[in-house]
Amino acid sequence: MDNVNVAELVERLGSEEDAARKMAVFKLQGVIGDPSFAELFITQGGLTRLRYLTLHASGNTLAYSLTSFARLLEVDKGWDCVDQELVQRIVELIVTHPLVNILRGAMSILVSVVSHPHAGNQADPDAFGFRALKPAIAIYPQFLEMLVSRLSSADHALCANALQLINSLMRDSITYDSEAEWPKFIQRLQDLGVIRAVYVLMQDSALQDLAHPLLEFQSLTKVLLRKWRDIPLDQEKPEHRRALKGIYLASNPTKGSDETNENGDETRRSKRHHAEKWRKLGFESESPASEFSEVGYLGMMDLADYVRSHHDEFQKMLLEQSTKPAGQRCPIARASLAVTSILYEHFEVDNSEIEDSKTFMLMESRSSLDKLFRPLLLHWTRLHVAGLQVFFRLWKATAAEIEDLDKIVELVRILMESVVGGAGRTKDVQDMLGGKHLNQVREELQHEALQFVKEQRIRCLLHGAWFALDSSSKVDVRASSHQYVQLSHNRRYLHFGEFDSVAEKAPELDALPEKIDLSTVSSVVSNISTNPDDASASTVKTAPRQASTKITIHGHAPSPNLTHTKNQSHARTGSRSTQKEIVLLTLRPASHSVASEWLDGLLMLLNQQPITTETNKLIDLVSNYGLKIRLLNVRFDDATFAGEVPPVPGREGLDEDYYYDVFGGA
Structure with missing residues (x-):
């Protein structure tokens, strides 16, 4: 400031030569932010000349004038020259002018005008705040739309200026407008896309350049939410x-409730429904x-x-x-x-x-x-x-x-x-x-349920069961009518034997003379229907035109030249592929439940997926039950207790006859 001749600078602002005015106002914008210089500048008559340039200049001269005036207002000087004419000029520039350096200064001036305390001018309460802009906005109704559109500018400084002005307008409206007015203004901004525009800016990589106005907008959003929350619901409004x-x-x-009779009168049912409408x-x-x-x-x-x-x-x-x-x-x-x-x-x-x-x-x-x-x-x-x-x-x-x-x-x-x-x-x-997280929990439980049901089904095989004997598969056709089948304890062999009747006590595993090495099994097929449409009830159904349920185990007859090795199971896809597939065993289950247990038990034992509706319903039942237990069993340290976790009970005073009741506590 020591190198600036204030009187000379003021005189050049009024020069008839545009180059002189431009140079003077260019120099002014660099020093006007000093309060002491601003005071001296005003006493030398510079304010009226700066206002004139703000109203009538163009190009860079206008841009420097706007910046100078904005910085003057920022040090709380020059308010005497702020009137409707000036405000209207600034609003016009924001709506019509394309140059970024002019728009920045214009928006900065309006930020100061809108943010200026209302008590600053008792003679004219409409001179400041949002209300000071309303007459000009009435002339240029596209003002708010243009302002919001500037948030998409590639110039970050202009985005910041535009957002600062929007913040000022929002704050003033929320603070001073009536309850009937400020929601309309906020809705108007939202309809113009201000939320989406600010959201994009918050995700921008150049966040540092916009941090202050973005933080203020975020805070104002909380103010709005709090203000709406604090309005009690009043049915008189x-x-x-x-x-x-x-x-x-x-x-x-x-729909389905307000029924009427032939005379157009509401029925008793609709009145009863209306009584519980909420x-x-x-x-x-x-x-x-x-x-x-x-x-x-x-x-x-x-x-x-x-x-x-x-x-x-x-x-x-x-x-x-x-x-x-x-x-x-x-x-x-x-x-x-x-x-x-x-x-x-x-x-x-x-x-x-x-x-x-x-x-x-x-x-x-x-x-x-x-x-x-x-x-x-x-x-x-x-x-x-x-x-x-x-x-x-x-x-x-x-x-x-x-x-x-x-x-x-x-x-x-x-x-x-x-x-x-x-x-x-x-x-x-x-x-x-929910979707991703709930699905993840559901998938985990579905896998657990599958393993649980697999073990249950295999245990049915380990327990053994009686089956009616298929006459075409009898070893001895003289008297036998039933066969007993049981899985070995090591789960590698399926033992079976034929009997003339169903005994009250199941035979011991050693009493079953025949066995099938499960490594030789190539497939398990059945006439059991797996169509959901055929299984509306929770039972396995027999396919149409089948006399009875039948499970057929196919495999390859043991070859005398095939050496039994640990890799024998590989024979099913290797050397077994050249061998003829035969029926190893046919089972005729006595009920749909047994059919489901043995068909899916055999498939799951061979590491294949279950296919019967009954088994899959059981898996879903176990999975859904587990989901309910897991979700509804909310941990107390996550949710129930908002404060400190309750202390663990001590054992002081307890003798050896101590136990913990999981339902009632210690």
Whole structure:
């Protein structure tokens, strides 16, 4: 500043030569940020000349003038020259001018105007804040659209300026506009795509250049969520009443319920249905407004958004639940409110902006910035829908009942912490919750169930069973009518023998004269139907036109020239391929259950997949039961106890006659 002659600089600002004005204002932008220089500049009459250039100059002269004026306002000087004419000029430039260096300065000026305390000019309360821009925006209604579009600029400084101005407009509207006005403005910005644009910026590699305005937008998002949450649901308010009614109407209440008789009068059944219209949607009572006490109007918005955006899914869910007993129906409305509460707690919405700002000041490294920003917060509605759909999947997968509601809520909370909490800054919004994790658990349990049922089926073979003797396979056709078959303890041989009747006591394994080396078995076939359409009941069915169920074991007759080795099983695909396949044994099971046990037992013993409907249903039953146990058995240290883990009971004072009751405690 010591090298700048203020009087000479002011005089050159008023020169008739554009080159002189350009040089003067170029020099001015570098020194005007000094408060003492700014004060001297104003006393020398420079403010009116700077304002004139701001209003009438063009090209670089205009760009330098805008930057100078913006820096003057940043040191809280020059407010006397801020009026509607100036504001309208700046708004016009933002809407119509393409040059980045002009747009940056123009946006910076409006940021100061909008952010200036309203008490700064008692004579004209409309001179500052968002209201100062409204007359100009009325002339240039495309202003907000152009402003949001600048968030996609390749120039990061311009993106930052545009976002700063959007933040200022949002903050002023939330703080000073009426309850009826600020939601409309926020909705207008969202309709223009501000959420998507900021979301993309948060995932950009040049995060450092935009860190401050992005953090402020994230904080403002929390302010908005908190403000909506703090609005109690009031059915006296038309918009609240409309939202609640919209949810009810989306349930298609006339379908299958509001029946009428020939005279057009509602039947008794429809009146009874109407008496539980809110419980049917999953509310706990017929006074739904009271159930929004914890999440306020935010919970209403989330539920209404889901009902509107997933209308068909909502109706289908209601229809499915209506066929179940009341205690087994998924409480859709309560589930939605619970997911809203989970998201609110997960993102720590109640944390003050000061805490966020302090955190930011401590964040310097790139990795720290990655942890600080939460892009998924911006997609609140989509996360709510994903969380709600996870709730539905868990409810169905565990066959939950209404007393399991809190456990399902805790499962969703744990998944939210795990999946959303562990998502990196660049993680895109998708079906992140439940699907992958639930499928992984289901696959693990399906494998465990398969092994469990395999062992059960093989144990049936180890136990042995009686079969009616197939006359075509009798060794001695004189008197035998039944055969007893049993798997050896080492599971390598199938022993069998023929008997003239079924004995009360099963014969010993040594009493069975014949045996089949399972390494010689090539295939096991049966006439048992595996078509699900033929097995609607939980039994194995015989295929059409079959007199009885039959299991046939095929293999290769032992060759006298074949040396028995450890690799004998390889013969089935090697040297066995040249041998003739024969029937080694035919079994005629006495019941469908025995047929399923022995056919699938033999297949699984040979490391093949089971094929009967009965066995596969058993596998699914075991798997689903295990899924319910695993999911509903929420660990207390994960969910139930939010505070400290309860202490482990000590053994002081106990003698040797001590035991632990797993149901009642020590």
